[in-house]
Amino acid sequence: DVKxxxxxxxxxxxxxxxxxxxxxxxxxxxxxxxxxxxxxLGLRLIYFSYDVKMKEKGDIPEGYSVSREKKExxxxxxxxxxxxQTSMYLCASSPRTSGPTDTQYFGPGTRLxxx
Amino acid sequence: AQxxxxxxxxxxxxxxxxxxxxxxxxxxxxxxGLFWYKQPSSGEMIFLIYxxxxxxxxxxxxxYSLNFQKARKSANLVISASQLGDSAMYFCAMREGGYNKLIxxxxxxxxxxx
Numbered sequence: 001d002v003k004x005x006x007x008x009x010x011x012x013x014x015x016x017x018x019x020x021x022x023x024x025x026x027x028x029x030x031x032x033x034x035x036x037x038x039x040x041l042g043l044r045l046i047y048f049s050y051d052v053k054m055k056e057k058g059d060i061p062e063g064y065s066v067s068r069e070k071k072e073x074x075x076x077x078x079x080x081x082x083x084x085q086t087s088m089y090l091c092a093s094s095p096r097t098s099g100p101t102d103t104q105y106f107g108p109g110t111r112l113x114x115x
Numbered sequence: 116a117q118x119x120x121x122x123x124x125x126x127x128x129x130x131x132x133x134x135x136x137x138x139x140x141x142x143x144x145x146x147x148g149l150f151w152y153k154q155p156s157s158g159e160m161i162f163l164i165y166x167x168x169x170x171x172x173x174x175x176x177x178x179y180s181l182n183f184q185k186a187r188k189s190a191n192l193v194i195s196a197s198q199l200g201d202s203a204m205y206f207c208a209m210r211e212g213g214y215n216k217l218i219x220x221x222x223x224x225x226x227x228x229x
Contacts, residue, residue, distance in 0.1 A: 009158075031215050040124070042206060042219040050214050090160065094215040100167055103150060104217055106160035 003027070004107035006091050012113045019078040021110050023091030030096040032074035033104060034058075034066060037088040049074055050096070081114045088112075118142075119207050121220035128197045129228055135182070136192045136223045138207030148210035149190040150217065151181065155203045163205075166190055197227045 007022035025032065031050050035043040035058075045058030047066040055066050063085060067075045074093075078085055088111050092104040118141045128134040140149065151163040166174045166181045174181040182191040194201055204224050208217040 033216075035219075040221055042119075042121075042221040043208075043217075045216065045218075048214060048216060056214075088158065092160075096215075098148070098210065098213070098215055100148070100165050102215060103162045103165065104215060105162070106152075109158040111158075 004091060004093055004105050006089075006107040006110050008110050009108060010111050010113075012115065013078075013081050014115050015082060017078075017081050017114075019081050019112070019114075021076040021078075021089055021091075021112070023074045023076070023093075023107055024072055025074075025093035025105070026072065027093065027095075027105070028071065029093035029105075030071070031094045031104075032068065033092040033094075034064075034074065034076045035090045035092065036060070036085075037090055037109070043090060046076065081112075083114050086112060086114045119209050119218055119220035121207055121223050123223045124221070125224045125226070127226040127228055128194075130199060131196055133193060133195045134197055134225065136194070136205050136207075136225065138190045138192065138220060140188050140190060140207075140209050142188075142209065142211075144212075149181070149183070150208040150210070151179070151190075151192045152206045152208060153201075153203045154206065154222075160206070164192070194225075199227050199229060201225060202227045 004025045033048040034046045049068040065077045091107040094104040147168045149166045153161045164176045180193045207220040
């Protein structure tokens, strides 16, 4: 079974703090993704990575950066947390191929609150 | 631009009855994939079913089936014989371009009543 883990289920930070969200997958997937989920908006892609040290902006990259130094690990960084970044953050991974079963596999999510 | 629309913010159904969750999509790509995910209150996203744009038959997985109407650009999820454990958020998604990127709809919250 594919396993995607995230470092925290719940996180509370203060405005202006630097925040790291970690994601690890154990299926040797090439692609990894970070989303944020807000009520009524579904999941929106922040960044994705298709290989080590490679990254691409998603739909809402402002205020975020990412790091992928190893294939299995993809980190999301909030350089200076703000209250409007309070949200649920979901990490996912997928293989490089795009066949019928090559879907994304998700971690359990991190609910981040910025005070 | 590619887009997914789920027009039902919330739905409820009686246990053991069938329910249809709506999804329409918009794309100019001839090749695409459509997915449904379930998100229980615990938060994890669970893959349910997939339909490819060139698939001739509607996808089925156990109690889940996908009513794919290509000309109408709709990909509705049908859950038969609803169970209490089906209460969750349901998201429709479309695979966009390369890298297995997905774009998601806003979701539908389903409540199954006993």
